[in-house]
Amino acid sequence: MVHYRFPPASAYRLNRCLFALKSDDAFRSRFRTDARAAMREMELDDADAAALLRGERDALVARGAHPYLVFMADLRLRMEREAVTFEYF
Amino acid sequence: MRGDVRALPVPVPDPRAAIHEPLARALVEAGIERGFDLVYTQDAPLDYAFYVPLHFTMPEPSVPLVPLHVNVYLPPQPTPKRCYEWGRALGEILGSRSERVVLMASGGMSHFPGTDRYASPEFDYDRRLLDLLSAGRSRELAGVTAEELDRAGNIELRTWITLLGAVGDAKADVYCYEPSWHHGNAVVEWPLAVRTSGFRGAGAPPSEASL
Secondary structure: OOOOOOOOHHHHHHHHHHHHHHHOHHHHHHHHHOHHHHHHHOOOOHHHHHHHHHOOHHHHHHOOOOHHHHHHHHHHHHHHHOOOOOOOO | OEEEEOOOOOOOOOOEEEEOHHHHHHHHHHHHHOOOOOOOOOOOOEOHHHHHHHHHHOOOOOOOEOOOOOOOOOOOOOOHHHHHHHHHHHHHHHHOOOOOOEEEOOOOOOOOOOOOOOOOOOHHHHHHHHHHHHOOOHHHHHHOOHHHHHHOOOOOHHHHHHHHHHHOOOOOEEEEEEEOOOOEEEEEEEOHHHOOHHHOOOOOOOOEEEO
16 A cells, blocks of 8 residues: 555554544643643654654654644644634545 | 534534434444444433534434444554445345434545645545445445555545445536545435445335435
């Protein structure tokens, strides 16, 4: 596959964290309040946490993150931080 | 049994959707009997893939749902052929029952969320696809490969292909195709009058199928 590949087990915690940012309102709220604490809750390692804090899509995907989850986690965080129109989505 | 509907801030008249549990259970049981290893959950929030189309189509008073998930994003996904075969079985199972049913599939068309291709969907692929559906040649989609769907930004087409198995060779009414800067969007329907063998059975058939 070119775009959406099998996620390696090494990226399980990272993908679980991204899924929670996408779908778990309470976790997303905790992340917005204290991202480092939220990532510790998900047991992310330092490299995953650094890439997520920087919001670096390519770095996250290179570490095994699913591109769709990166996209949706980022979108839902931005929707809460700023006015994002439905058309943008 | 009810399913949570939440997430994107679009108006949702009823935030919780009633589930048609007898039909849902019958589909799981009959599907497994036919060799499809279906799984079910009694605790799955429904996300935008479900409630956005329902926001625009759900009648008042609302009717109960049977949400069917198809894994489109997480490899290894079901093959297009398998989706088509499950859709055909789904149509036959529904046709053997008494409920009056509308089949809806959401997702697609071409887009590449989370990738460098996000701003350049394969609009020509979408248009060729819609031409096939209009011509009643939808079964050809059962033969596309997972790689082709991935390259065309159409991995979500698996939900369409599932529905296509149920509508068979009926010709589609393509109401619109609207490309945006990142996404091909279409509305397609197979009305009652063009329903085909997939829905024939002892009971009342599904009334229509739409995407």
